[in-house]
Amino acid sequence: MSAQSRYPERVWELFSQAPHAGRPVMEAGWRRGEAAEPLSATRVRVYLAIAQGCIRDVRYEVRGCPFTVAAVALLASRWIGQPTDTVAVDPRGLLSELTAPVMKLGRMLVVEDAYRRALQAADQTA
Amino acid sequence: MSAQSRYPERVWELFSQAPHAGRPVMEAGWRRGEAAEPLSATRVRVYLAIAQGCIRDVRYEVRGCPFTVAAVALLASRWIGQPTDTVAVDPRGLLSELTAPVMKLGRMLVVEDAYRRALQAADQTA
Amino acid sequence: MIYLDHAATTPVDQRVVTEMMAVLEAGYANPSAVHAAGRLAQSRVAQARAEVARLIGAEPGQILFTSGATEADNLALFGLLRPRPNDPQHLVTSRIEHAAVLDAARRLQADGCPVSYVTSDSTGRVSVAAVEAALRPETRLVSVMLVNNETGVVQDVAGIARICRPRGILVHTDAAQALGHLPIDVRALDVDLMSLSAHKMGGPAGVGVLWVGERAAPHLKPILAGGGQERGWRPGTVPLHQVVGMGVACRLSMCQLEADIDHFRRLTDELARRLTSLEGVTRNGADDLRAPHILNLAFAAVDGEALHASLGELQVSGGSACAAEKGEPSYVLRALGLNDAAAEASLRLSVGRNTTQFDIENAAIIVEKAVLRLRDMGPK
Amino acid sequence: MIYLDHAATTPVDQRVVTEMMAVLEAGYANPSAVHAAGRLAQSRVAQARAEVARLIGAEPGQILFTSGATEADNLALFGLLRPRPNDPQHLVTSRIEHAAVLDAARRLQADGCPVSYVTSDSTGRVSVAAVEAALRPETRLVSVMLVNNETGVVQDVAGIARICRPRGILVHTDAAQALGHLPIDVRALDVDLMSLSAHKMGGPAGVGVLWVGERAAPHLKPILAGGGQERGWRPGTVPLHQVVGMGVACRLSMCQLEADIDHFRRLTDELARRLTSLEGVTRNGADDLRAPHILNLAFAAVDGEALHASLGELQVSGGSACAAEKGEPSYVLRALGLNDAAAEASLRLSVGRNTTQFDIENAAIIVEKAVLRLRDMGPK
Ligand SMILES: Cc1ncc(COP(=O)(O)O)c(C=O)c1O
Numbered sequence A, B: 001m002s003a004q005s006r007y008p009e010r011v012w013e014l015f016s017q018a019p020h021a022g023r024p025v026m027e028a029g030w031r032r033g034e035a036a037e038p039l040s041a042t043r044v045r046v047y048l049a050i051a052q053g054c055i056r057d058v059r060y061e062v063r064g065c066p067f068t069v070a071a072v073a074l075l076a077s078r079w080i081g082q083p084t085d086t087v088a089v090d091p092r093g094l095l096s097e098l099t100a101p102v103m104k105l106g107r108m109l110v111v112e113d114a115y116r117r118a119l120q121a122a123d124q125t126a
Numbered sequence C, D: 001m002i003y004l005d006h007a008a009t010t011p012v013d014q015r016v017v018t019e020m021m022a023v024l025e026a027g028y029a030n031p032s033a034v035h036a037a038g039r040l041a042q043s044r045v046a047q048a049r050a051e052v053a054r055l056i057g058a059e060p061g062q063i064l065f066t067s068g069a070t071e072a073d074n075l076a077l078f079g080l081l082r083p084r085p086n087d088p089q090h091l092v093t094s095r096i097e098h099a100a101v102l103d104a105a106r107r108l109q110a111d112g113c114p115v116s117y118v119t120s121d122s123t124g125r126v127s128v129a130a131v132e133a134a135l136r137p138e139t140r141l142v143s144v145m146l147v148n149n150e151t152g153v154v155q156d157v158a159g160i161a162r163i164c165r166p167r168g169i170l171v172h173t174d175a176a177q178a179l180g181h182l183p184i185d186v187r188a189l190d191v192d193l194m195s196l197s198a199h200k201m202g203g204p205a206g207v208g209v210l211w212v213g214e215r216a217a218p219h220l221k222p223i224l225a226g227g228g229q230e231r232g233w234r235p236g237t238v239p240l241h242q243v244v245g246m247g248v249a250c251r252l253s254m255c256q257l258e259a260d261i262d263h264f265r266r267l268t269d270e271l272a273r274r275l276t277s278l279e280g281v282t283r284n285g286a287d288d289l290r291a292p293h294i295l296n297l298a299f300a301a302v303d304g305e306a307l308h309a310s311l312g313e314l315q316v317s318g319g320s321a322c323a324a325e326k327g328e329p330s331y332v333l334r335a336l337g338l339n340d341a342a343a344e345a346s347l348r349l350s351v352g353r354n355t356t357q358f359d360i361e362n363a364a365i366i367v368e369k370a371v372l373r374l375r376d377m378g379p380k
């Protein structure tokens, strides 16, 4: 028995595998959005590769609790391949999808901000 | 280990053997003295066989705690063979001789009374 | 040694020892700690809670572990009654309660809580009418034990609860002597709080329970301050081996309570038959009201201390262990109408699972011999 | 499983288990009962009292058994301070005390006792000067722990006692984390009351001690009411196996304290050496002040919850077990100047007798891997 039994299986998997985590090798051509919450020192940075109105790829950096990491990773997997005008973040939806406690709502808002800002950002033309 | 370890060895021996205990077969010729203390229901009856100013024999009946029984028995052994004008009871002396707790003083006074009354009594001439 | 003092404490059942030992050797961690061993420990605590609950017809969540029935009694009284100048909180209890309740009541009284003490009748029972007569508009709590620890007399706690319920008065019962000796159902009794102790029924000393029903729960305040263990009612690291021990003892009782009761009853009936055949031996407390494991007899025309000193290897109590330590005659027996001397010349004989028919025969012989010798020695 | 949470609770030493089981199986009776088995039990209690006393340089008669350090802490504070309108009884304590002291202090405060809370400096120590500054003419009691349960920092209790003595102020110290980990001498410390717990040093949970020195004894009032056990200060049947277990644990510590300390120190030093070689790892509490068995480290740039979740089979605490249950960041670490996030990203690593060099190597690898992965994942 280990710490994983304290988290829903899905959350644990996303937290421990963190698919798509990392920074793009070359930031040129990626949009970037960042958000933070100082009290818990949560920080999320999202990178989106967008071409022809479509999200080709997602990368992220995150410092946060397992639910936060899971939410960021979940959205990354889900957004890849979507047209930019169909994607959105629903913080309460994330909470219930991950069966996270309500006190995690603040962190889901950080995740939303980071994704939203990345979507609205201009390309990083280096 | 048994109850005896709660009592001084001397007291235990006198209580469990109770030498000279009992009522004389024929009371005629014996003097008798009795004393009681109702709260603890202690009762002591002493019989003295006296001839020519000398205590030839002692018998007693006693309902009382082990210290009381020991005191009555101790005096019986000690008085047998003594001239009546040399015997006496010293309640405080009994306490210390039997290493009894002070709260037993009242019972030693009952013992004293019974012996004193027997000494002062007239012969039971049946 | 013939041990007929099970009402003071019972040997720990071998099956309980085995499970306690397993816990001690496994070295589980603090049940409050967040990590894996802590969670394992928590599930053992939950199991123990369920085992106790099942034996008294309660919910596991209502079982609050304490260091014993003494603490449980204290928690019930101090936890519900807070003396305040402008809010008199009246307590009704009985003169035959265990020292844990009586001393707590006296302390509350000293702090400004009005307390009424109801006495028992000559059968050893606190009558429902007497409790009812003591009730006041400001009565908050009634505390009457389920089985008296000296006479074994079973109290009419259900009857007492019945008159308290419509008045909104909470009812506590100290069931330390009842657990494992009577079927107990908190719903049928309709009480609000119940104190239990493990070491009176084959479990270890140093662990007990306060059962807290839903009417009492919102009002209960803790005595001890500290960590949030036991829903904040009882701080301190929960001693896993102890709690497991109490759980196992209750589980065992669950499956052999009827057999235990038969066994206890047969032994005490036999002992009573033998000893009451002596002259001047009377029962303290009505025979048809007594719990199966306790027999209390008064011996006329012998000195109490001499009687106790004459029992050799037979181990019994005069009164409760606590009263015995103080060397005072039993207040419970005096409430029955006995004087000091008669109370002291009484024996409480209490049996347990390991007591045999042979023990009873030998005990009867020892007591009979002692009584006859002392009477023989006494003034006729 | 690698268990580095000995400050929460230690496994019971096998030698202690063996002696406890012997007691449980022998089925000794209630130590208060007057008969032979009771007297035998009493002599075992007396022996245990002497064994605890010897380890702290006290007299056996001053050892008061309780259900643990929580109850001992409560008894010290509630037992000495009685809030009264016209007699302000001021308490000085620290912000880094265990919940048992802090919650008791808060309760006293709510009941009308003025309380001053002294904070620790960034080394984790409560300075003597800060305590002195908090003293008032009406100060009755100062309560400062001997070893903090989160940082392991040893407090200058002797220094604090030195300034209290001439003012006639009583001094209590919670030594739950010190017993078995430091040499303790109540005379040298010159304190008046000391709380101890068995399950922090190889003994069973559910038993502790309040040592009561001669200056405090005349003033101490019991919390619990009931039978006259423990000189009237602590009613309830004394749980013999528990008390014997604590005695044995103290006896063992008496003869191997130096070896234990060496062992603990070597292990935590090694762990500190390995982990502080990582960047952004700092000690919580000054290293030269810490008890040998506890190491508390802060890890920069990682999320605390994620760190704890990443430790796999390594079992440690963030703060104390009690604080962890509430899910609040440690108030002790915040007193050191850490913010919430930094306090949460801290690990308390505590070792025991059975911890091996191999455990330490593996623990270091687990922590290092977790920290590097989380940092790698985080924004650079
Ligand atoms: C009726 C009753 N209540 C309470 C107690 C105290 O129980 P414990 O020893 O568990 O504190 C006892 C036993 O001494 C008892 O007989």
Ligand SMILES: Cc1ncc(COP(=O)(O)O)c(C=O)c1O
Residues within 6 Å of the ligand: C235, C236, C237, D007, D008, D067, D068, D069, D070, D071, D073, D098, D100, D145, D147, D148, D149, D174, D175, D176, D177, D196, D197, D198, D199, D206, D207, D208
């Ligand atoms: C410093 C300190 N005091 C008191 C306690 C409480 O001890 P116990 O679990 O014996 O009640 C602990 C342990 O939790 C502690 O570390």
